[in-house]
Amino acid sequence: MLTLRVNGAIHKLVVDPDTPLLWVLREQLGLTGTKYSCGIAECGACTVHVDGEAVLSCVTPVGEVAGTDITTIEGFYGQVAEALRRAWIAEDVPQCGYCQPGQIMTAAKLLQEKSHPTDRAIDDAMSAVLCRCGTYPAIRRAIHRAAEKL
Amino acid sequence: MPREIKFCKGRRKFLIAGGIGGAAFLLGVYFKTGRELPKSTVELWRNIPDGFHPNAWLSIDGKGAVTVRINHSEMGQGITTALSMIIAEELEADWSKVDVQIAPADAVYKNPAFNTQMTAASTSVRTSWDILRKAGATAREMLIAAAAGTWNVPAGQCRAETGIVVHNPTQRRLAYGELTSKAAQLPIPGNVTLKKPENYRIIGHSYLRLDTIAKITGEAVFGIDVQLPSLLTAKIVRPPIIGATLDKFDARRVNSMPGVGSVLAIDSGVAVVADTFWQAKQAADMLEIKWSAKGCDDLSSEKFSQQWAELAAKEEGRSIYKKGDVQKAMSNASKTIRAVYELPFQGHATPEPMNCTAYVRDGKCDIWAPTQHQDATQEIAAKITGLPYKDVTIHTTFVGGGLGRRIAVDYVAEAVQISKAMKKPVKVIWTREDDIQNDLYRPASYNVVTAGMDQNGLPIAWAHKIVGPDHMAQALPGLIPSMIPYWAPRGARNLASSIFDTIAPRVIPGKKIIEGAGPLPYAIDNLQVNYIYADPGIPTGFWRSVAYSQNTFVVESFLDEIAAATGRDSFDLRDRLLVNTPLLRNVLRLAAEKIRWQEKPAVDLFRGIAALEFHDTLLGMIAEVSVSKHGEVRVKRFVCAVDCGVVINPKIVVAQIESGITFGLTATFKGQITINKGQVNQSNFDEFPLLSMHEMPQVEVYLVPSSRPPTGIGETAVPLVAPAVANAVFAATGKRIRKLPIDPDDLLDS
CATH class of the missing domain: 1.10.150.120 ([2Fe-2S]-binding domain)
Known part of the structure; x- marks a missing residue:
């Protein structure tokens, strides 16, 4: 079980911690605004904020961002x-x-x-x-x- | 499980209130499509049962909300906005009350340019112009008649404006919403009066795009974003060598991996189906597959080039376009020049990789796809499932870049095959590597051009020999079944397809692949374009401006060679040769005037010019570049003048020119597809790089006022980019670029 905080909401997920954050956002949380285009950190379409930093979610294992504050386009306000x-x-x-x-x-x-x-x-x-x-x-x-x- | 995907309604509310929520511009209305005969308007508008439906293109409900049907895919070109503007203009609609739906697949929504529902070849606006103006005007006249009837006054005393009918003498007013039930009872007028251009209040203005909010909030649903209950995801492993086929596979290590539901062979390879994409991909990477040794493992780009050079030397080729007597004129010429130009295969790299979601069950099939071609999507699904068209429903999503790639439906076939086997909803997602290695590439070509000049240095003879594959010969057999009338039975459809498959390579090649090579807009009395069909078996297809992108590079570069060989200014030579095409000459003159061609550019800046007649769209483009000692070319600025007839939305037209320049620059400097031993060498953006922001030059676009009917715009800038840049590089270095993409090493001083 892995705890993820996305757009202010807490999610408890059963997921392989090596799975890229991108696919967890898109497929398990239904946040499809973050896009897959290259999968190798070349194009930036998958950029999200992790603790305020811009991060390429296609190469970020979800296990590494457990406990952080993640913001996607859907929850990007201010x-x-x-x-x-x-x-x-x-x-x-x-x-x-x-x-x-x-x-x-x-x-x-x-x-x-x-x-x-x-x-x-x-x-x-x-x-x-x-x-x-x-x-x-x-x-x-x-x-x-x-x-x-x- | 058809559902409505909504975005963007109440966009004004957003602008005023500043909130993001509540967006609901309908993207697709999903109901059963594809009956044998066109449906009545009542049937077509089943999803909006109440209200006024005068035709297939617009509907007005009791609150006055206007829903416009767009029969083209929105892939960035702004078509949902542009076509809505045409209807709204004639309808005298209140623009803030106009919403958009992408039309379902239906006979009435076929693109008249191809007799199939397809978004391609920059045809959307030009084929819709008369149809949509008439549709809007018809509704407007019926609403005026309904109001006149209510007031018992002559219709001639009434006018319509921003969604309201006004009785001129008394200033009484009735909103469209109040007139819908009465208007719906009236006969549809046969002849309607269209507005005079001087009265346009929407057309010609840069109205904001209707799809922006959905695209900046993450709400826009592209094909890859489609979600359904119990949806499975498939990753397909395809043969690494072009033309190879599956021998056998061993799924034992894979079957027990987390989330994996099934591993099955389909036509294009082996599909791994799992709960999520990542699980499917992990499993696919572990799969042991043996591919048949046969295939095209002797294919290589260097070989084609060599073979095509030999063919060009040996054979005359077929004469596809001919004017005058080139041979005779050439023998009378006081000077002749000859050059060889080569262009590579090109990939699309649409931002959204190929994907499709299919659900085949209980005599029904639903397809959700980012497709450019609804009829072919429906046809391939009907063919694979054996279902009649009426049971195959197409849901067109937003398209994350089309570029011609999504005219083909190979990715649809995969999803349908897997869903049919599993009887479950399945989404096929291609990785970027799948996408670049299994593309349908813009053909490569080898070109020999010869010109003869008279004693004044003007060309009197021009011969262009093209060697290479023709994308139409490969693509058309797949397209034909979707162009056959709906009533044709499956057997006849399949037969037509297979007959066409056999004869296509003999009858098709040459007709479209010479576009942009002949006829030319220039006054050259003797002109001949010959073609040698040489298809090594690399999959080819449509690509933003396809043949124009190849031939315009050759023609406009070679024209520059003539200017250089005869000591003429490149603009002056073109200006003189455009004597019979004054519209294009004016466009080129405008570009030259804006960049001050007659004045020298700043130190270290050099200019190159190109002109193009793309169907009825006329363009002149000038590039300004600098070249470093190391052969690095830096493009600083483009000036582009365009005459595309009546401009619907100037800002969208300018955006399309900027877009075409970006796409053209990638092909000029960066992207190319090469083959080695039957394998595509490139696989992701590290090896098939795209232009990035720091490489983007300043772009100035000038639109020529015109009263001609609107022409196309989406592809038109692309072909001019490479020759304008290459001619500027020649001005800077004296080195002629005859091969793309530009290799900085070729520009170094030897």
């Missing part, structure tokens, strides 16, 4: 979340939308560290999340827009 979501809407960022939860969770970490990031800082932080549709220019604009509101 001032930064609100600013990011409003900016994402205003800039019409998503296209297919598949990577966007990962983009937002990564952008949140950036804004927590740098409240007014430069283009360079945005590029450095956001290059961790791949977008096949090419929403990169819109993401840049949206992060600047969100930063102005914070």
Whole structure:
């Protein structure tokens, strides 16, 4: 039995502790907003927050995050979340939308560290999340827009 | 267990109240589909029984809420928003009350471009323009007639605006919701008047996309997110070598592993079915499988290249497009040049890997899939289960990137086969490795181009010989059964398919693979495109702009070679040759004007230009690059001018150009699929890298005002990227790129 705290709720789970956090979130907790795309920490679509840090859930064994505070896109609230979501809407960022939860969770970490990031800082932080549709220019604009509101 | 997946209703409420909850824009309405004959509108709208259903495209309920049916898959191109805007415009709807449903599979929702319900070839807006405007206008006129009847006044005295009918002389008003039952009793008018463009208040404006909230909250349901009670997950182990087949497998070590329910052979390999994906994957990794030795283990990319070069030297090929007399003109030319261009196989790498959920039981089959092709999904499921179409229900989810890959339904077949065997709901999930190694690749090609110039340095003869596989020859046999009318019995359907399978390689090759090679928009009097069909057996398929992405690189690069060989400016040469295609010439001039082509760029910056007529969409693109001493190319900026007819939503069009540029840059610099001994060398994003944000240049898009009917946009930017960049690299280094992706080593000073 493993205890997991996700989006403020406590879950007691029977699971192999080597299972990646991603699949536990998606299949056992039904939190499908966190996406599978590469499984090898190359694309960032599976980014969640673990004790406030951006973590790639596809390569994080669930056993290692027992007892931590995990936040997924579904439970991502607060001032930064609100600013990011409003900016994402205003800039019409998503296209297919598949990577966007990962983009937002990564952008949140950036804004927590740098409240007014430069283009360079945005590029450095956001290059961790791949977008096949090419929403990169819109993401840049949206992060600047969100930063102005914070 | 069909269920409704909802997202995004009350989006204004969100914007005003700032809350995220309560989103409910209907994604799919799931009911039985695919009867022999098109259904009545009452049947089509069974899920909204009360209200006004004048046609298959829109429904209005007693509260005035408008539901629009979209017969195309939303895969990022913004089609749910764009098509809704067209209907809402003619309907004079209150945009805040418009919701969207992805249409079920049905005859009425077929894409007229292909006679099958499919989202492909940038056809959605252009094929829907007349149909949806008429659908909206019909409803609007019926609502006006209903109001006029209520007031007992002539309809001519009434107007409709933002969901309300107004009686002009008295300013009396009735909301659409109050008129639905009366309107539903009225005859459907045959001829309706469409709005004049100067009166548009929705079309041409950058309305926000309708699917954003669902996609930033995690609520959007993609195929991979579908959840059902007792759902099992399958991981399939496929042959490592292209063309190899299953000999035998030993599941003894696997059967007792946690969660594993079953291990079974299916057409594409061995499926491990378990409670969760991770359990299935762990077990699949332990499976002992013997594959038959036969297969294509002698295939290798280097060999194709060599064989195709030999073929090109030996054979003339079939003449697919011909204008004038190239041979004669070539002999009269005062100067000739010749070059060889090579393009690799390309992968799709859709962000959402292939997946499909199927539930086959008791004479019924439900499919949940991120598909671009509803009719083929229904056909393959009907074929495997033996069920009639009416018992096969397709639920289209959000699509995490289509890129042409999901026109095929190989992943649907797998889910149906497993669910049929187990009589349980099963979701098949491909890993990224499965996805990249079992893709249906954009064909590779080997191109020989020759041009002859007159004494003024203008090309008078152009010969292009293409060698390589043709994706249509492989893909069409699979598509044909879904294009056959619904009433055709299963036997006839299968027969047509197998006959087509046999004749396709003989009749299909060449027709589509030369797109973008001929005809050309340029005034070159003698032009010939020949094709040598050489298919080594690598699976091929559609890929965002397919043949255009290959041929435009060749054509626009070679045109640059002509300019260089004759000492002409690359823009001037094109401008002169576009004498018969003034629309494209204007577009290219706009791009040149915006980047100030006549002025020198900043130090260390170099420019390359390309133009394209993609069906009726006209584009001019200029890339600005710098190249380091080490051969590293840095693309700084793109300027792209586009004439795509009437623009429905400018912001979405700009996003699609940005998107096409991103996709094109990956193919220009990074991605390629190579084969060694029958095995695909790449397997994940470490080996098939995608463009990331720090590599994304500045993009400026200029839309040409136009009154032409809207044309396509989704694929159109892709083909221009490689030639614009390659021509800029030539300007910077004097080195001509004739092979993609660009290899920095080729740019080093020798």
